[in-house]
Amino acid sequence: MPRKPTKEPSRKRSPLAWLRRWSLWTLITGALVMGAASLWHGFVAPPGPTFYMKQEARRLGQIAYVWTPIDDIAPVMARAAVAAEDANFCNHWGFDMRAIREVLERGGARGASTISQQTVKNVYLWHGRSWPRKALEAAMTPVVETAWSKRRIIEVYLNVAEFDEGIFGVGAAARHYFGVNAADLTDRQAARLAAILPDPKNRSASQPSDWVRKRAASIMDGAATIRRDGRAACFED
Numbered sequence: 001m002p003r004k005p006t007k008e009p010s011r012k013r014s015p016l017a018w019l020r021r022w023s024l025w026t027l028i029t030g031a032l033v034m035g036a037a038s039l040w041h042g043f044v045a046p047p048g049p050t051f052y053m054k055q056e057a058r059r060l061g062q063i064a065y066v067w068t069p070i071d072d073i074a075p076v077m078a079r080a081a082v083a084a085e086d087a088n089f090c091n092h093w094g095f096d097m098r099a100i101r102e103v104l105e106r107g108g109a110r111g112a113s114t115i116s117q118q119t120v121k122n123v124y125l126w127h128g129r130s131w132p133r134k135a136l137e138a139a140m141t142p143v144v145e146t147a148w149s150k151r152r153i154i155e156v157y158l159n160v161a162e163f164d165e166g167i168f169g170v171g172a173a174a175r176h177y178f179g180v181n182a183a184d185l186t187d188r189q190a191a192r193l194a195a196i197l198p199d200p201k202n203r204s205a206s207q208p209s210d211w212v213r214k215r216a217a218s219i220m221d222g223a224a225t226i227r228r229d230g231r232a233a234c235f236e237d
Contacts, residue, residue: 023132041148041156046123050160053168060166068171070155074185076223077170077193078154079232081161083222084194084215086115090150090234094141115157117141118198122160150234163193163200177206191216191223 163173196203
């Protein structure tokens, strides 16, 4: 009699293989969802507060945050932020490769994050250093750069950046530090707000240290320079 074919023993997937597959699926799904959201937010203001703002609101009890359209923000504030954080903002597609190479040559691991990357992190992701977050940030930054104008990116950035403990966005920051509307910020005030980034909890724009004063003076010069040489053209009318 012919022998009956024996069944192949079922292969059980190892927990590690399952975890890898699940992690990859989560990253892909998250990137697709956030990519769709970023396309929508090219026209509609991102919902506030962000994930990080909610965390801080729970920790502190409340936060100060009001969305301020870029037309209601003094133009020098955008120039100051770009001069301080990302002078080549108009010339890159989300990643400043020259800055990244310089950081790597110095042996550092931080300091090359663009305004586009920071905006993606602040709006859609969580704070802290982890590979999943960096992977999502790297995947989403080109999407935001493609879907949003540079003017839109700087508008959102100025509205979600943290300027003091529980103070989010330039509208709240202008009131908090100087008692003025964002539209009325002077060159010096804008430079001081930019100078406290990205460490606003340990720096003050209204009671600046000597270091903040010197950095603000440098930012004022940088803001004037990028206006003259055209590096502010992509986000100014």
